[in-house]
Amino acid sequence: MSAATSPSERRVSARIGAISESATLAVDAKAKALKAAGRPVIGFGAGEPDFPTPGYIVDAAVEACRNPKYHRYTPAGGLPELKSAIAEKTLRDSGYEVDASQILVTNGGKQAIYEAFAAILDPGDEVIVPAPYWTTYPESIRLAGGVPVEVVADETTGYRVSVEQLEAARTERTKVVLFVSPSNPTGAVYSEADAEAIGHWAVEHGLWVLTDEIYEHLVYGDAKFTSLPAIVPELRDKCIVVNGVAKTYAMTGWRVGWIVGPKDVVKAATNLQSHATSNVSNVAQVAALAAVSGSLDAVAEMRTAFDRRRKLIVRMLNEIDGVFCPEPEGAFYAYPTVKDLLSKEIRGRRPATSVELAALILDEAEVAVVPGEAFGTPGYLRLSYALGDDDLVEGVSRLQKLLGEARA
Structure with a gap:
């Protein structure tokens, strides 16, 4: 050297x-x-x-600032009341029933994505990443020791990959497939049938799925949002959902996201966060509580x-x-x-x-x-x-x- x-x-x-x-x-x-x-x-x-950000959410944050309860450390995994509210919101919006113990509140969606990959990847594990992809996905995979494997779709398919493409990319080192619908950067939305086919393919091969649902409420025309673990229940033990308040509630600067997944994985990611950042800002968590508990008007x-x-x-x-x-x-x-x-x-x-x-x-x-x-x-x-x-x-x-x- x-x-x-x-x-x-x-x-x-x-x-x-x-x-x-x-x-x-x-x-x-x-x-x-x-x-x-x-x-x-x-x-x-x-x-x-x-x-x-809607006024009622801001008002909740202002009130939280005045409450000494939120001037101190709180559990690293998130305020218990927020985790419970996220579980209720997940059932309401996705038809996916989860327990608060399956949820970790993070500093935005980016931390959720990194911590999810870090919790399940070992060095050399491959993650199938449909492209075009959001720029942070492959970097988070590499930081966690994994290897991103790109599968490219173009405008001729509406930027949607097929099961056949995913299968062609699968190797003995494949551990995870990334699924994003609606998509950043393309706005592509998978039909329920196509999403279900991808979910069953992942189950068949024993793969994990990380699905990013941050744009769940932003679909147009005849398009429909579908949550993979809701429509493919067999996938739930190897599925991690990433979500947050940033896009739905115009709260990008508040930095509140979350992971929903199997209890052992969520516990591992919570342990990581306890050393990396501890709890998310309590004021922002209270704002997120108002958001996910409130109206979608x-x-x-x-x-x-x-x-x-x-x-x-x-x-x-x-x-x-x-x-x-x-x-x-x-x-x-x-x-x-x-x-x-x-x-x-x-x-x-x-x-x-x-x-x-x-x-x-x-x-x-x-x-x-x-x-x-x-x-x-x-x-x-x-x-x-x-x-x-x-x-x-x-x-x-x-x-x-x-x-x-x-x-x-």
Whole structure:
């Protein structure tokens, strides 16, 4: 071993040094910095509702601030009353009956995902990851010692993978399959029949399933959310559900998520969290309690707005030559392919990749989008339509003008 690579000389560990920055947060930060500098940037980067957190949730948090009960440490796994409420909410929304002892409250969905993988993966275990994927999934798997194995779906299948594709990726080292519906970044929603087929395939081969249900309430048209452990009961002993309040209740900054799973796995993840962070902020937990226990009326209002924006952004994007955007059925993202624009001349530049195209768009149109490389599929862009209608129209109009100049 050379001096340059010896442990005593390495300033950042190889494990952490291999992690990439969150591309979505990086794009959002750059857009906000440019706006702060006075540039009229419109950001489609962050997956963050533009609505304020509903007032009754904020009021609950304010009251919690005044209560000395919440000024102290509380159980690392979550407030007992919140865990009970999450169990009731899970039955209400998913038809999946669980006990409070099967729940761990985490600092947002990201911590839930990492701790879930950390609790079940040993070094070298493989996780099948359908792509396009949210940028955090493979990094969490690697941090937990696992190996992400990508299975790619494209616009021709509505970004949905088949059982046949999953089976082709399965090896003797496969331990987990990741299932996400509705999807970030594509907005794809699996039918109940397709979800059930994937669940039965996992049971047949003794695989674990980690399913991320964070967008459960954001489905449109004829699409329907289905919870895998609810429709495939045989899966429950090897299924971990990740969820949270961030998207449904416009609470991204409150940082409350949770894991639902088998008791032994949840206990192991709770032990990990007891050393990593201890309890989630009590004030945020009380806010989450108000959210999951309350009415879904505010959610319905947001979903109506997202549905309107969904149709608008897809129509406007598909008016651009060289762009094709399937209509997303859930979440709040559009994921158009821009492969036909690559290497064409746009204002004296020939972007060869979607990374280069996204940079050109930011420079020339002052619009921030996330390139498909961040999600494992070059040649695409992700645009969040969780922003105001006026900004959406202005931003996509700028794209239409700029990309309309593309020449061979």
